[in-house]
Amino acid sequence: MNRGPSFVRLIRYEAVEADLNREVMQRRSVTDELLEETESLQSRADEIELKVIATESLVERGERECQCLDGRSRFSDEHPTLSAAYTAKIRELEKTCQALKLQQKDVSNS
Numbered sequence: 001m002n003r004g005p006s007f008v009r010l011i012r013y014e015a016v017e018a019d020l021n022r023e024v025m026q027r028r029s030v031t032d033e034l035l036e037e038t039e040s041l042q043s044r045a046d047e048i049e050l051k052v053i054a055t056e057s058l059v060e061r062g063e064r065e066c067q068c069l070d071g072r073s074r075f076s077d078e079h080p081t082l083s084a085a086y087t088a089k090i091r092e093l094e095k096t097c098q099a100l101k102l103q104q105k106d107v108s109n110s
Contacts, residue, residue: 061082064082065081065082065083068080068081068082069081
């Protein structure tokens with residue numbers, strides 16, 4: 001049974017179509033992998049950028065504290081250095097904590 005040239009063309013077309021579909025699937029898979037890797041690398045880059053910003057901030061704060069300790073500048077009108085400002089804030093919080101403990105004791109005794 002001779003199926004003719006159109007049947008042969010159909011078989012060839014289907015073979016080419018199958019090859020193209022495989023190629024598309026492979027490329028889609030590679031594309032998905034690359035997108036996933038790109039997202040991962042972007043996330044890591046964002047983390048590094050945040051660490052750089054935090055480090056720069058710490059360096060600036062350290063430089064400013066050195067200037068304050070050397071007497072070249074003041075942290076604020078109220079506090080000469082950042083350390084002094086932190087110490088004052090810690091004292092304030094400790095006083096608040098003590099006051100709250102006294103209130104808690106009064107409430108539990110009532």
